[in-house]
Amino acid sequence: MAMSSKETNPIGIVGAGTMGTGIAQVVASAGWPVILFDIEQTLVDQAFVNIQNRLASLVDKGRITLEQANEWQERISTTTALDDLENCDLIIESVVEAFDTKVKVLQSIGDVAPSAIIATNTSSLPVSKLGAESKHADRIIGMHFFNPAPAMQLVEIVRGKDTSKEAIQRATLLAEAWDKTVVLVSDTPGFIVNRISKPFYLESWRIIEDGIASVDMIDETLQSLGEFRIGPFLLTDMIGQDISVASTRSIWERLGRPNRLAPIKKQESLIARGNLGRKTGCGAYAHDDRDNRVPAVIIETQELELSNQLEEAINTFCLEATCISGSMLEKYIFSRVLVGIINEAMWAITEGVASAKDVDTAMKLGMNFPLGPIEWSQRIGLNNVHALLTSLNKTVVDNRFLAPPFDTVSAN
Ligand SMILES: NC(=O)c1ccc[n+]([C@@H]2O[C@H](COP(=O)([O-])OP(=O)(O)OC[C@H]3O[C@@H](n4cnc5c(N)ncnc54)[C@H](O)[C@@H]3O)[C@@H](O)[C@H]2O)c1
The missing domain is CATH 1.10.1040.50 (N-(1-d-carboxylethyl)-l-norvaline Dehydrogenase; domain 2)
Known part of the structure; x- marks a missing residue:
């Protein structure tokens, strides 16, 4: 059920590709403000257009109202400045599946947002190792969404070796509040589904x-x-x-x-x-x-x-x-x-x-x-x-x- 806009800190999403835009739609439709980051203006502009098109098609099919589409869109802002994510409670990293890139991105996220929980949407990389290398292991957790994120009900919450209890609890509660079903999985190859x-x-x-x-x-x-x-x-x-x-x-x-x-x-x-x-x-x-x-x-x-x-x-x-x-x-x-x-x-x-x-x-x-x-x-x-x-x-x-x-x- 859609809620009215939350009086809450925004959710950050880093990487505005297939998964990042899908997750942005999930979060915004549940009532949370979202800040969507990518490395170039053209990429974030295109990502926003993609979200608009998807919502327009949902309106055409009668699945949501025009009002809802507008509300959800308004909750999503885009940026190419990572500093804009400073006040986020949770930041979801969804960049390309490459270990070194992810480590750099996770480390920068941790540096700009010192109190945020940082989730990686990796499908195949070890969450504990990403945490250790990026130096924010206690705040790093896996949140594995499935494609397409708005339609797929499941989120695998992956507990890294050093992930704090608080990070697990917050990530779980948020995903559930976004109407997802959460399963808890240890940091093992392929997690459960794959x-x-x-x-x-x-x-x-x-x-x-x-x-x-x-x-x-x-x-x-x-x-x-x-x-x-x-x-x-x-x-x-x-x-x-x-x-x-x-x-x-x-x-x-x-x-x-x-x-x-x-x-x-x-x-x-x-x-x-x-x-x-x-x-x-x-x-x-x-x-x-x-x-x-x-x-x-x-x-x-x-x-x-x-x-x-x-x-x-x-x-x-x-x-x-x-x-x-x-x-x-x-x-x-x-x-x-x-x-x-x-x-x-x-x-x-x-x-x-x-x-x-x-x-x-x-x-x-x-x-x-x-x-x-x-x-x-x-x-x-x-x-x-x-x-x-x-x-x-x-x-x-x-x-x-x-x-x-x-x-x-x-x-x-
Ligand atoms: N596509 C799927 O079916 C699927 C399902 C579950 C999980 N995943 C995981 O989600 C993640 C993203 O996958 P995708 O399919 O959305 O990829 P994608 O290629 O569609 O999007 C990746 C985005 O990351 C951006 N990016 C690259 N380097 C960056 C950086 N340094 N900082 C910020 N942004 C950067 C790219 O510009 C691009 O917009 C991967 O880890 C992937 O394994 C994908």
Whole structure:
């Protein structure tokens, strides 16, 4: 619900790109004054025009009134002078994802605004290290918004090693006051969403590498049996295969190269050929201008051979996990990918990344999953999840379906 303008210090936003402008809209629409900073006048001018255009389109669609659009716009001022952020309570850094640039920017923010809490919207850099290098570690916190920020409900609040309790509390309260749902996550690679969503893509690519099914069949199966909104191949074509691979590599390296999260040669070969997804016209699919697509990854199909034990584990898993019936091949695809996601969630919770509840919330809001992985495992039964992991692990050489020590008690 929109509030009238707050009698409060403004919120500063540094970096007026895709995310910075989206966050400015979120904050202004909740009633807070915003000061939006970028390095050049042309950039802040363009950013303001972009916000105006977005609000105008919301008015056209009847989602907000012209009055609201005007009010929200009036709350946003722009600047190229960092000193103007001096009185801000919270300053959100959303500049390019480059460690050295972020350190410089965070340090300057801390110097001009000595009492502000400083949030970084980094997707992949360690918040504790950014804090230590920029010399304001106690005031630096991660506030990971999702794109587009006004539409995406989730904010991952990332607790750095030296982040103060007060910074966590203030950032959480503010994000909640802006109508966001907050999850608390430790400063670990990929945080919750970008890490636990990895098997959605990686296990699907491995099914391709095993020659078991085509990209369109995997996408359709996960949409029908899993009720995922969109399949992993179309989604990575939209995100960009290059972005997806870079994020996989970074998370895998920083976690100490676990086999579960290892990059996929076939996906990387797309990038070597310049097939980056929809932005280049071709990725996992070849796309035309009218949103039609055909699979562009050719596989040599192998017959699916399952042991009796694996077939039984898949059937039991699917009976509890989905109400939709499917062929043995479809059930195999769905259960192999979903159990990979559940396993990653169990590893992350066991390692103290976040609580089971926050993991579920984050995956539902950040990825539009129909259920959280732990909710799913409770519905299926942890013993059935374990039975499938054990059976699948016998079919691989990299031990990636090994489950962590995880019990139902820690899931609550
Ligand atoms: N785009 C996404 O989907 C997404 C989602 C979540 C988080 N993020 C993170 O948000 C941050 C910004 O991403 P984006 O997509 O908005 O990028 P962007 O390229 O659209 O915008 C970055 C902005 O930062 C400005 N900038 C660069 N150097 C600066 C400096 N020294 N001082 C001030 N401003 C500077 C640029 O001029 C630009 O306007 C990154 O850390 C990114 O990882 C992005």
